[in-house]
Amino acid sequence: MMRLIVLTNLLLVCMAITAQAENRWALVIGISDYKNIDPLENGSIDAQRVAEKLRSIGYKTTEASTAENTTRDEIIKLWSSFKKGIYEGDEIVIYYSGHGLDIGGANFLVPSDSPPEDEVKDRKELDLHLIPFRRFMDDLAGLDVGIQVWIIDACRQDPYSDGGKPFARTGGLSPGDGGSHKFVIYSANYGQIAADTLGEHEAGKKLGSPFTRTFLALFDEWKTQNIVDFARFLRSKVLELQLEQFPIYEDGVGKLEGWCFVECADKPPPKKALNESEISITLNAIFDSITGPADHVKNNAVYLGKRSATEYCEKKPAGGNAYPFGCAFLKRLVEDTGESDRPILLNDGKIVAGVKTNIRALLPTWLGKQPIYECVVAKLQPGESTTVSVVQPYETAQDIYYWGLVDGIPKPKCIE
Incomplete structure (x- = not known):
């Protein structure tokens, strides 16, 4: 069974200026036992283990992981009760594991009592049985919480296909509103689509x-x-499982402001140096994971430099x-990629x-030795930053060129 990535294992973090909030709360929902649509293997057990982990570090945790307390009405009641204890500046973690759907660009949680396919006549009727994630996010924003952390593992096949005409988009979720x-x-x-298990065995x-067990x-x-940093390292470990899924994140916190599940440590955990087998993934595997099956799923790209420039870049190290x-970054790329x-x-x-x-x-398309560049969607000025997680080298007879895939929500509109 596969999961539909709605804000799948969506770790959503919303954060205020204050370094620490007075209270930390967690709402954990996991659904395996769907009454009318395909059940899942691990939704409930994932939620139970995440709830246990968060309780162990002091979060005031509310959990729902049975078919009875994860119906639409019960989840709405649970949410209303949960909100009553929250005050301005509190820090919130929300975890969801179960079916999730993208309908018309909006992401929905699928409760345990969602109706069977043959009882759903149209999309409007289906909307009445689901719960939009945006509703929860807007509620928390209205409460002026210090931070929201969403961990949503909801990547399943669309259970509502209507004879081959799906009400929901097959293959996962759409970009959310990361926001400030x-x-x-x-x-x-x-x-x-993200895996519910590693296989029939x-x-x-x-x-x-696979995602939640790696997270834990x-x-x-x-x-x-x-x-x-946690999200980036988590992604690297999920990729090592060689599944056709590429965890991504939308960052509205920023590394300089920072946020940790508990008080942040002064030093990062010790990490052994990565060797080639750990940081290299075959071209087809990683780009299948990055782009996915849907035609509209795209990642913006940025040119990072060419290998030969390392021979003279120190004369102008800034770029x-x-x-x-910059010269230092280019040399790092050359060292990491090797040949x-x-x-x-x-x-x-x-x-x-x-x-x-x-x-x-997008990344350029190469015809022989010549690249065909895609349109420009944004411009970085000197001193502005961006984040890339995947670097693709292109080797020609003359040089090696490096391009990076830009993290976050892709910008779809061409400006030139």
Whole structure:
């Protein structure tokens, strides 16, 4: 069984200026036992384990993980009760594991009592049985909470296909509204499907979804680290499972402001140096994961530099047309990639432009030795930063060129 990534394992973090809030609350919902549509293997067990982990570090945690307390009415009642205890500046973590749908660009939680397909006549009727995630997010924004952290593992196949005409978009969720003071991590890219298990051999074993079990395995080591760093490292570990899903996040917190599940530590956890086998993933695997099956799922791209520029970039270390993000960064890319032309993952991909730099709609298409560039969707001025997690080298007879996939919600509109 697969999960539909609605804000799948959506780690959404909303944060205020204050460094620490007075109270930390958690709402954890997991659904496996759907009454009328395909059940799931791990939704409930994922929620139970996440709730236990959050309680262990002091979060005031409310949990719902049975078929009886995860109906639409019960979830709405639970939410109303949960909100009553929240005050301005409080920090909120919300975890959801279960079916999720994208309908018309809006993401919906699918309660346990959602109707069977043959009883749903049209999309408007289906809307009456689901719960929009945006409703919860707007409620918390209205309460002026200090931070929202959403961890939503909801990546399933669309259970409502209407004879081949799906009411919901097949293949996952759409981009959410990260916004200021929010951070969203998805267990797979927009429109992708994320795994509920690692395969049929796990049937009945209740091991947890690959994303959530990885999150929990890393949690104790990373709970004192910046949420941005945690999300990036979590993604790298999920990718090692060689699934066709690429966890992404929407960052409204920012590394400089920072937020941790508990008080942040002064130093990051020790990490061994990555070798080529750990940071390199085959071209087809990673780009299938990044782009997913949906035609509209795209990632903006930015030119990072060419290999030969390392021979002279130290004369102008801040940046140039052949190495727009500086000499030191280009040398790091060359060292990390070696002679490989395969995509690599960056552990710390925040980069600062040294010269004016275009962000393009997509990676270039190469016809022989010549690249065909996509349109420009944004421009970085000197001193402005962006974040890339995946670097793709392109090797020609003359040089090796490096392009990066830009994190966050893709910008769809061409400006030139």
